[in-house]
Amino acid sequence: MSAASEPTVPTPAQVRRAPKVVLHDHLDGGLRPATVLELAAECGHELPPGSTERGAESLADWFATAADSGSLERYLETFAHTVAVMQTAPALRRVAREFVEDLLDDGVVYAEVRYAPELFVEQGLSLDDVVAAVQEGFDEAVAAAERGIVVRQLLTAMRHQARSREIAELAVAWRDRGVAGFDIAGAEAGNPPTRHLDAFDYLRRENAHFTIHAGEAFGLPSIWEALQWCGADRLGHGVRIIDDITVAEDGSVTLGRLAAYVRDKRIPLELCPASNVQTGAVASIAEHPIGLLNDLRFRVTVNTDNRLMSRTSMTAEMCSLVEAFGWTLADLRRVTVNAMKSAFLPFDERLALIDEVVKPGYAALDPTLDDAVR
Structure with missing residues (x-):
């Protein structure tokens, strides 16, 4: 931001438009709670007792409450119900299509959507069938959209299973x-990323x-292994990098070797x-390391993780950071550009989205924003 301009603290309406x-x-x-209800009825999956008394509203409450446990393991248990209703190609197509529709409604212009294909083969789909169905759903939503969005898949392997090489080959086949x-x-504790070196080498x-999901519920060793043994391009979460940063009483900051390397x-x-906050990685949004990490100019990006379980959206996440840390439109643009720079998309396509979509979109909200994004 130029020295002459005043920081613009955005309104919720501006954040939604960004x-x-x-x-x-x-x-x-x-997933949409109403979709979970309908798909569960179609496939005969039994939802938790008392979770459907008021239809989709009470089911949404159940997911958020069950996930709000302070435990990553308990948080992950809620997925048993969403995964159970996504075992057919039509269900996968519907969920994927609605997923993109909801992203569009939230102002998302680029998204990488991850899931584990191995979780959706219980009723006879092949891994290839799963990826194809999801892609069909994405394509349907993008084709019907009134404005542009670019969506890509990230194929996930479960760290407590032994199919990572197979999923890695699937990702390459579909790239x-x-x-x-x-x-x-999956749960980090007891399942180090080095168990999957064959996949990463491939x-x-x-x-x-x-x-690689690392540094969420587990600390610096998980981050170190993900980077220095496995060669990860990005850290899924990585919030525990704060454990390698010391803030003195006078406000001075010292970075440990790993934190300095990451930055x-x-x-x-x-x-x-x-x-x-839900999984207990941090106590509250106000205490989240993202504020300090952004100030220290780490390559910070903002994400939703699981919109159903956390009852969140990109707009909600950004608004919470505006409220907690006084983030301005310049801060929001910085983390958005950070994310676009970090996307697994060819360089020219990333640059085009930054220059033709992201920057003009923020300039429309605040013409005083300069072009310098660190």
């Missing part, structure tokens, strides 16, 4: 047909992109504030 980029958003964590990269997810040989190498942090 172009957004999301890199960490789970397909099976972003010119809608898949942008690879991920591993991806590097194939010049493929991958991110120096501009390694993107896929931070998910609302989710981090």
